[in-house]
Amino acid sequence: MAASNFDLIVIGAGPGGYVAAIRGAQLGMKVAIVERENLGGICLNWGCIPTKAMLRSSEVFHLMHRAKEFGLKATGVDYDLDAVVKRSRGVAGQLSGGIGHLMKKNKVTVFMGDATLPAKGKVSVKADKGTEELTAKNIVVATGARARELPGLEADGDLVWTYRHALQPPRMPKKLLVIGSGAIGIEFASFYNTLGADTTVVEVMDRVLPVEDAEISAFAKKQFVKQGMKIMEKSMVKQLDRAKGKVTAHIETGGKVEKIDFDTVISAVGIVGNVEGLGLEELGVKIDRSHVVTDEYCRTGVDGLYAIGDIAGAPWLAHKASHEGVMVADLIAGKHAHPVKPESIAGCTYCHPQIASVGYTEAKAKELGYDIKVGRFPFIGNGKAIALGESEGMIKTVFDAKTGELLGAHMVGAEVTELIQGYIVGRQLETTEEDLMNTVFPHPTLSEMMHESVLDAYGRVIHM
Template sequence: MRTVYDLIIIGGGPAGYAAAIRAGQKGKKVVCVEQERPGGTCLNWGCIPTKTIVTSAEVFATVAKSKSFGILCDEPQVDFAQIMARSRRVVDTLARGMDFLFKKNKVESIEGRARIETADTVTVIKADNTMQTLQGKAILIATGGLPKTLPNLVVDGKQVFTSRELLAAKKMPASMIILGGGSIGVECAYYLNALGCKVTLVEMLPHILPLEDAEIAAALTRSFQRQGMTVLTNTKAENIAVSESGVSLDLVGDNKKANLQAEALLVAVGVRANTENLFGENFSLKLDAQGFIAVDEHYQTSVKNVFAAGDVIGAPLLAHVATFEGLQALKGILGEGTPKRVDLFPSCVYCHPQVASVGKNEEALKREGIEYRVGKFPFSASAKAVILAEPEGFIKILTDTTYGEILGAHIVGSGATELIAEYALAMQAELTVDDIHATIHGHPTFAEAGAEAAASVRGSALLI
């Protein structure tokens, strides 16, 4: 007799593995189908390997300035092959941890490509082309996203890359043009430049990190330029040509046109839903205008008992949001009340200096006609930042004009991706800047800069 699963999960990334583990903890019979290995793009070809390489770049930069700390050593050199090898070792370590968690929670894992035939039937096509049919009471689609590419441009992993191919590169190009100044483009730009690649970062919108506060983006742009990068905004790429000698394209912006050449090109222009070959010929469901799967308040698709979560349902396209959505979708599947939808989440960009935010930025508040106050504190006035020789950047808090309710927090500087959690918690708990300021923060820490930023909203910061 064929096994009937309580839940078939397609995709083992943050949304899929979170739902799988929680369902296992609840005693449900669950199977997770993943084309590669559990962890998805984030663990295997995204967040984790990228941040590992960023860490290597930061170590290299620190060693290069060790003399200023009174430490004398030989001139550091980059071993790109070893950097990439370490990134894969980190991935392997965490992937084994995921395998352990699946076994611990009795989650069955099947490697192969899933195809949904009906609302309760999934076919798994394995690497050897054998097929396995699964039946389940519910299906959760958590297939994530794939990098967008450009028309008529072949991604070959030699001269033309997306972020995935870049993480498998055998050597670092001497020069690279990066199309797209979002978080992926910015992180890759940082580590490539830090390791010795000549980088040109091109963004068609008015500033890099288009979803971030404009003042934060401007500070990061200045930092990148000081680090030796060329940053071009309001600029489009046209006439892209690839030859054995490299890549050539025309840059068009501000009524000017110029030709640019480099050894390689990174396409980082966004993410699309990973739904290729997912649906059998007799199965379909509703997609939105951008091709992402449409879901209701219970994360259910247009087909009953078929649910979806994570990047495959669209923005904000963040791993930690996908984890949240996977857990909430499971509530919808199990009928455990009304699941929560994402309305408050931190955004984190792992370059140097780091960028992080939560809530609304100034541009959004102005568009919505909301009156607000601004509090700012520079890291140059932070003892911890000066100790670590990291005085670059600032914390910016936006509040309402009456109660000090936090409407948004934005950080550019060392440790930003850790510091943002305090503001996310404060906003979730509906605390005010006065509550943050009234909390004793350790000294010397980056966190006390956050308290000073909160105090500055009321004009009561001590250190500026």
């Protein structure tokens, strides 16, 4: 058995934990990682990756129905849900195996089991074969989060699903209710609606995708409705009456309660951090609403103990967790580390149409007291978008009128989850409107719209 003393122990092998372990190993540390379920965590096994694989299937299915528009013939277009799921699971499995390979390559010792922190600098791992006691000067907690369950709306895997059930559905829903219109809810609504489920989305806030810029939300909603979704905003599911093969949802809107029958419900009402049973509070770690309280360097206040990723609070995104993992490893190694700024982290939602954003919304920039300039450009004005048959969409940019700083960028339409990176790099390099205006964007590309949106903010737009 490997010696049980390490320089760094990471608890949780999701996109935060496994990246922290790799970076620690690169910096010459002796690293162990503890995982109770799957290498790659939720993101890779039950989240980001398998959902994208399923959404790709629905996107291709959608395009097959549009064959005629492109001068093509496709008859008898259909799908096989089991095969769609099988492909999705295969993609997740392939990548999870890849993480195992990376751990070996970087000489990270993997312990499969449940971790607890019995004392400072100690990790106890309970596995099938018994318990192993590990020690390290530095411990990173990266245990992630799970689906929030509301009383009375709990999942049962048959009529009421969480994201996990939705990824391995026992059947194809005919009449589907999705509770919550954040990224997870709207992606599943988009997938099942495209495959033909009669889909209703209920959102408690005043608009779908409530974290996005209001204009982008409104545009996306219009597209969802056009695709046949029913969207109920400022609404709340008060209770679910379960019977054989059907669920009656009591949905309250503006004080009135409506009862609607569905055969399937997907609950996507947020997440709670996996903070229980680790022994964190006994060590003196502060926990606020299921999340570990940390400083900007992910330090918990307990010497040598760090928390990264979903357990350390919003934004709950894999790429934020990975960057925090690298930052903490650098910090432990005595290198210069840069805190991760939440407003520099992009959010991407892979519904149809896609949505991507970084920085402040127009409303937030105004609320923070900025004098702003706003530019917009529609997909219909872009040659590549029209050639692709994807003319529905828009790009919106928000600038500080005084300094020309790019405060935020918000997009809805085809491939915007890839386009957003241009603005992220721009913000990282502290770009101004002048730099962006003088950048030559290749033609014909969707990225030209990014240029035009900037030009529009300053009254110089060409193709509109």
